[in-house]
Amino acid sequence: MGEGNDQTLPYNAVEPHILAIDDCEDKDALWDLFCGVMQDDYGAELISYHHIPSPLAPDRLGLKVMAVGHDPAWVNMYRERELFRIDPIAQAANHMLLPFYWSSIEDRIKLTQEQKDFLVLLRQWLKGDGLAIPAFGPSGRNGYFGIGCREAVPDWSRPDAARIYWAAQAFHTRYCILHMAGLDMDFTLTSRQTQILQHLARGLDTQTIAVLLGSQTDTVDNTIRRILKKMGVTDTGSAILRAVSCGLIEP
Structure with missing residues (x-):
């Protein structure tokens, strides 16, 4: 073999x-x-x-x-x-x-x-x-x-x-x-936060995400900052990797 x-x-x-x-x-x-x-x-x-x-x-x-x-x-x-x-x-x-x-x-x-x-x-x-x-x-x-x-x-x-x-x-x-x-997550995300993170994983920028969600760019940026804080990371790349590792989003 x-x-x-x-x-x-x-x-x-x-x-x-x-x-x-x-x-x-x-x-x-x-x-x-x-x-x-x-x-x-x-x-x-x-x-x-x-x-x-x-x-x-x-x-x-x-x-x-x-x-x-x-x-x-x-x-x-x-x-x-x-x-x-x-x-x-x-x-x-x-x-x-x-x-x-x-x-x-x-x-x-x-x-x-x-x-x-x-x-x-x-x-x-x-x-x-x-x-x-x-x-x-x-x-x-x-x-x-x-x-x-x-x-x-x-x-x-x-x-x-x-x-x-x-x-x-x-x-x-x-x-x-x-x-x-059976895993206990050390953080939780709302459905909107998960949705934004999935869009980021697909390579979309915050302005495009805001248009898709019918929201303001500043609102998306603030949500991303809250995501990073919840997940204990400092950048979106790490947040995406961690979300994928936890099975929260698709790679």
């Missing part, structure tokens, strides 16, 4: 998995369902997931790391030392469109010394191999999956790898929806 000429299966090829994932209403149950599919259908022994909030989202300071099959001591070290910040496999996945095997990371990106040291540490805890899978969600939320086996390269056909890829993306999308529904 991961080369430019790779073929993936159509979405409906994994419809049973997708339907079950789409119907799930609880994040813990969703994770259990996904892990069950990976273990029972594909023999995966190592399963991990990074949920990565966008930089201006309400939960931007938290990165959720979930894992099954890994040594708990390694998982705790990974979380406590925030090794995800230097993990080259996870970082590379979020710059690629298709999965690739963990063992190929040194052929894919130029590693820093810190990243090389991380891989040495990783291989002390983890033998075997698996797929690094990028996932892309709403409001700029990315995700990363590691799906593999402990002792050897998983014996997955290309169709199997494609099904794993689609199931991972479906899980991430559903997880984002459930997670964002």
Whole structure:
């Protein structure tokens, strides 16, 4: 997987998995369902997931790391030392469109010394191999999956790898929806403020927005100042990015 000429299966090829994932209403149950599919259908022994909030989202300071099959001591070290910040496999996945095997990371990106040291540490805890899978969600939320086996390269056909890829993306999308529904915003906008911010995101200037809303330019300018104050930012670009991160407006 991961080369430019790779073929993936159509979405409906994994419809049973997708339907079950789409119907799930609880994040813990969703994770259990996904892990069950990976273990029972594909023999995966190592399963991990990074949920990565966008930089201006309400939960931007938290990165959720979930894992099954890994040594708990390694998982705790990974979380406590925030090794995800230097993990080259996870970082590379979020710059690629298709999965690739963990063992190929040194052929894919130029590693820093810190990243090389991380891989040495990783291989002390983890033998075997698996797929690094990028996932892309709403409001700029990315995700990363590691799906593999402990002792050897998983014996997955290309169709199997494609099904794993689609199931991972479906899980991430559903997880984002459930997670964002439970977020507490640290600001609120009126419908008019949201409307103006959406117009700004589309590249309209205040004079044009005033004409569209049947308002005065000064009124729009004052509203924008109130938006910036509410959102705790100093410019409209940051306000737009934060609103997109929170799912309040479309990018």
